[in-house]
Amino acid sequence: MSQSALIQTAAVILLGGLAQWIGTVARVPSILLLLAFGFVAGPIARNLAPGWSLEPDALFGNLLLPFVALAVALILFEGGLNLSFREIRGVRGVVALLVTAGAVATGILAAAAAGLTLGLSFELTLLLGAILTVTGPTVVLPLLRHIKPAGRVAAVLKWEGIVVDPVGALLAVLVFEVVTGHRLDDPVRHAGLAVLTTLVIGGGLGAAGALVLVAGLRSYWVPDHLQNPIATMLVVAAYVGANQVQAESGLLAVTVMGIVLANQRAVSIRSILEFKENLRVLLLSTVFILLSARMTVQDLASVGPGVAVFIAALILVVRPLSVALSTAGSRLSWRERAFVAWMAPRGIVAAAVTSVFALALEKQGLREARLLVPVMFTTIVATVIVYGLSGSTVARWLGLSDRDPQGFLIVGAHALARDLARCLAAHDIRTLLVDTNRAEIDAARAAGLSAVHASILADDVPDRLDLAGIGRLLALTANDEVNVLATERFAPLFGRANVYRLPPKGSERGRPTIERHAAGRVAFRADLTMPRLSELVASGARVTSMTLTDPVELASRRGAAAGDPVPLVVVPEPGRAQLVVAGDRPTPRPGHVVIMLARDASQIA
Secondary structure, eight states, rough: OOOOHHHHHHHHHHHHHHHHHHHHHHTHHHHHHHHHHHIIIIHHHHHHGGGOOOOHHHHHGGHHHHHHHHHHHHHHHHHHHHOOHHHHGTHHHHHHTTTTHHHHHHHHHHHHHHHHHHHOOHHHHHHHOOOOOOOOOHHHHHHHHOOOOOOOOHHHHHHHHHHHHHEEEHHHHHHHHHHTTTTTSSHHHHHHHHHHHHHIIIIIHHHHHHHHHHHHTTOSSSSSSGHHHHHHHHHHHHHHHHHHHSSSTHHHHHHHHHHHHHHOOOSSHHHHHHEEEEEHHHHHHHHHHHHHHOOOHHHHHTTOOOOHHHHHIIIIHHEEEEHHHHHTTOOHHHHHHHHHHTTTOOOHHHHHHHHHHHHHHHHEEEOGGGGHHHHHHHHHHHHHHHHHHHHHHHHHHHHOOOSOEEEEEEEEOOOHHHHHHHHHTTTOEEEEEEEEHHHHHHHHHHHHHHEEEOOOSSSSHHHHHHOTTEEEEEEESOOOOHHHHHHHHHHHHHHHHHHOOOOOOTTGGOOOOOOTTTTSSSSSSTOOHHHHHHHHHHHTTTEEEEOOOOHHHHHHHHSSSSSSSSSEEEETTTEEEEEEEETTTOOOOOOOOEEEEEGGGGGGG
């Protein structure tokens, strides 16, 4: 590898990681930054500093499109691993209609819009419409993680974004063959045969790959350290094998493989899922930067002003109409339908399929086909920008999202946890208690608190919980192992900085029973174990709250004596909470509310 190629490869990884990190810290969709970084490193640098531009075609050569295709396959497989049928109870019909009737409606309406605004030939408008049925999980999933919509809309959009990819790709293949003159003697028969072949081969190979992996794991034929390599091998084999029989059926194969693995109960796939999530971030970053860097300023300038009208029609007319058709008579509220109608960005799959078809059409002498790639790329950029910048605002306006959820998922519903939840609720902070003890749950519900009878470690718990307005976990059980496992389980959802647990037993004597660096931040105080909390409660301490007039005394007396109040949470204003963490001294100001464990609230008057 030449030094230039090494530098460009490193630059792709560096820019991708930087865009992901900045997006997370700045609360901006990372997809926007990936597109921007790629565009700056490619077309802009190519014009301003030719020797320093990123050149994907020179770097990868003929391997670029195969690399993108395999990356998309792995991303779709990871998406399938996150699809649980429990998520869409009550809205399965909506998902089914979105990826069938909704996809067809999108293709027809998008083709009509392209014909009216872009001036393309009838054949190309049909092909463009078919490709645009793909909404793109490579964009939808990161946006959903950023927006965090409540209720069923996240599940509906996630399922649609992943499942519609193979459907849209198949439609595009069928239209492409008609456009290029293949099988015109009996198009209906050919289309039916292609659909049947895709379902049988794609679905069959995907299911077979999943069953082979499950059998290998269940029989211990696959060592732990080879689980991820073997899973990746089977995904690639299913994808390539299906594509050899029917074009683009590999997307269905990897999607089915992921869904089957996600919904089987024979073996745990948590380690595979975690690995694939990390791999997805790397692949997503790399592919978006490469594809955006591949464009030229001339390509974008060639599309003309009509593309703006076309994109506006996609966003304001095509998507709302297809969603209205698919959700008519469903259980979704009008707010949920509105948000689904306002979320249809296009992504890598659309770009990759367009690149392949445009190249094939140009080789057949259809020069107009060169416009497909810049039109699609402009559509991708515009839809990502529009939905990325407006998604959070629209979700909040519809009451489906909270930009910075302050609520707590509390593991344990004992008296102390109930008292803490009651004090938090009194200051407009949502709580949800989870416990396996039915009596404790009944007591919580009798007190007017939201509570769920379940094990926090059960596989289906995240799907059963209504986490709207909740952004943190606080594990307060008497079992240190459960506390650690709960924080590990919910760290990917809430972030490592937002999962808390009690210190393990023995911490007050300097001999903790759990490793010091176990998952979860230690809540309250390093020596405030469950046995110590029980002692304080037995001696008359209760969870209470008080508005401070002079916080100096509280700060100076924290932990000074056994009878002193123990600050638990600081509430700067209604609806906002700062959990006290071991090692950090709280700094409440006059007017702030402090929720504490104290024998007598007058202690800090």
